[in-house]
Amino acid sequence: MAKTRELSKDTRNKIIDLHQAGKSESAIGKQLGVKKSTVGSIIRKWKTYKATDNLPRSGAPRKISPCGVKMITRTVSKNPRTTRGDLVNDLQRAGTKVTKATISNTLRRQGLKSCSARRVPLLKPVHVKARLKFAREHLDDPDDDWENIIWSDETKIELFGKNSIRRVWRRENAELHPKNTIPTVKHGGGNIMLWGCFSAKGPGRLIRVKKRMNGAMYCQILSENLLPSARALKIKRGWVFQHDNDPKHTARVTKEWLRKKHFKVLEWPSQSPDLNPVENLWRKLKVRVAQRQPQNITALEEICMEEWAKIPATVCENLVKTYRKGLISVIANKGY
Numbered sequence: 001m002a003k004t005r006e007l008s009k010d011t012r013n014k015i016i017d018l019h020q021a022g023k024s025e026s027a028i029g030k031q032l033g034v035k036k037s038t039v040g041s042i043i044r045k046w047k048t049y050k051a052t053d054n055l056p057r058s059g060a061p062r063k064i065s066p067c068g069v070k071m072i073t074r075t076v077s078k079n080p081r082t083t084r085g086d087l088v089n090d091l092q093r094a095g096t097k098v099t100k101a102t103i104s105n106t107l108r109r110q111g112l113k114s115c116s117a118r119r120v121p122l123l124k125p126v127h128v129k130a131r132l133k134f135a136r137e138h139l140d141d142p143d144d145d146w147e148n149i150i151w152s153d154e155t156k157i158e159l160f161g162k163n164s165i166r167r168v169w170r171r172e173n174a175e176l177h178p179k180n181t182i183p184t185v186k187h188g189g190g191n192i193m194l195w196g197c198f199s200a201k202g203p204g205r206l207i208r209v210k211k212r213m214n215g216a217m218y219c220q221i222l223s224e225n226l227l228p229s230a231r232a233l234k235i236k237r238g239w240v241f242q243h244d245n246d247p248k249h250t251a252r253v254t255k256e257w258l259r260k261k262h263f264k265v266l267e268w269p270s271q272s273p274d275l276n277p278v279e280n281l282w283r284k285l286k287v288r289v290a291q292r293q294p295q296n297i298t299a300l301e302e303i304c305m306e307e308w309a310k311i312p313a314t315v316c317e318n319l320v321k322t323y324r325k326g327l328i329s330v331i332a333n334k335g336y
Contacts, residue, residue, distance in 0.1 A: 007034065007042070012052035015042050017325065020332035021139060026260065050077070051111040062084045063098050064091065064106050072103065073110050077184030081117075121271040128335035130269040135330040146320050147241045150204065150230060152197035154213070157286055159190050159300050190297050194304060195221055197229050198281060200238075200320035202313035208301050215251030222257070242266040244276065275326055276320040283335060 011032060018028045025043065029036040046052055049071065064072070070086045071094070084100040091098055104114065123131070193213070197204035205225040211217065230239060241263050243249045259267055273279050290308040294300040330336070 001238075007038070009052065012042050015039055015230070016046050016052060017332075019046075019326045021328045022331065049073075049110055051109070053111075062106070063102050064096060068094065068096055069106055069110065071198050072107065073112070075106065076112060081219060083263075084114075121273065123271055123336060127269065127271040131272055131275070131330050132335035134269045134275070135270075135327040135335075139324065139327045139331065143321070145240075146198040146323050148198050148236050148238065149242050149320075150197050150226070150235065151242045151276060151278045152195070152204075152232075153244065153255050153273075153276055153282070154193060154195045154209065154246075155282045155286075156191050156193050157300065157304060159294065159297060192297060192301055192304070195225070196278070196281070196308065197226065198278060198311075198316050199233050199235050200317045201233040201235060203281070203308055203311045204233060206305060206308040208304075213248055215248045215253040218248045218254055219257040226263075238264070240264045240266050242268065242276070244268055244273070245270045275330070277323060277326075281316070281317055284311065284315070 009151055011034065015028055015034070018031065019025075021292060023031070025036050025039045028034070029039045032039075061073050068091055072090065075087065075090065076082050083129075084103045087103045088100060099329060107113070121127075128299055193209040194206055196206040196210055205228060207221065207225060209217075209221070213221075226241065240260070243265070248254065269275070285304065285307055288310075289300070289303050292307075294303050
């Protein structure tokens with residue numbers, strides 16, 4: 001009998017994503033063209049080992065027994081802040097002596113790696129419920145719907161901010177050479193506030209907000225930049241506008257302006273910047289700007305505009321194409 005061709009890692013991961021989103025094994029199999037029995041096998045392996053890779057079949061015996069692996073995996077799953085030292089001590093009490101490096105390697109094989117905890121907005125129960133509702137309602141929206149949205153947001157970019165922090169290769173005693181340093185000034189040297197938008201077809205307009213923004217100013221920004229962006233992007237009629245629940249976005253004057261213009265607005269869950277793909281563009285922009293090392297506010301603004309204009313349409317398209325993954329993640333994490 002011919003050997004069955006193994007599924008790619010990407011397909012295995014898609015199976016788990018769809019399973020976490022609540023799809024049945026049968027539905028997953030039909031969608032991906034995979035046997036139901038194979039789907040079930042991959043899901044069971046993931047539930048047991050938290051990994052979809054093939055398990056080791058040969059080689060030197062592991063220093064930690066299967067029972068020990070389950071124990072430390074269960075421990076870090078319950079408390080992700082458990083240290084390697086804690087796990088070494090747990091195993092030692094159970095009669096197994098290992099190093100911290102062995103702990104890291106073992107957990108890595110289980111699909112777990114040590115990362116810095118991400119800073120995210122504080123979520124109250126009402127936020128969690130709204131995020132879960134939004135994700136479930138839009139999970140099966142057709143791609144055309146996402147491609148017909150203009151995403152928007154504001155961001156602050158500092159002249160010498162954290163995005164300027166970079167690692168360098170240098171020789172001993174060369175730490176103060178200009179090539180190996182990043183100039184700093186008191187209080188960060190200032191910053192600028194930007195408003196921008198984009199769609200699957202590419203970046204829209206980017207402008208600097210020079211005054212403290214309120215509802216009236218926000219309406220003026222939209223009036224001068226939203227429709228021109230839609231026209232330049234050649235987006236389909238009936239497009240949808242997205243912005244978050246910032247007070248100036250939800251102000252009465254803003255709601256009234258949007259109503260009079262007959263703009264469709266995407267209902268948005270509060271405390272959900274992670275669901276807005278424009279955040280990814282801000283991140284890319286800040287890295288690119290930092291690489292050019294602007295030395296004053298004027299140069300900072302000019303470079304921001306130049307780098308924004310250079311963002312390829314394909315980057316924007318891919319951000320929208322992969323948007324469903326974010327919804328799946330919210331559902332898998334029960335709203336978090």
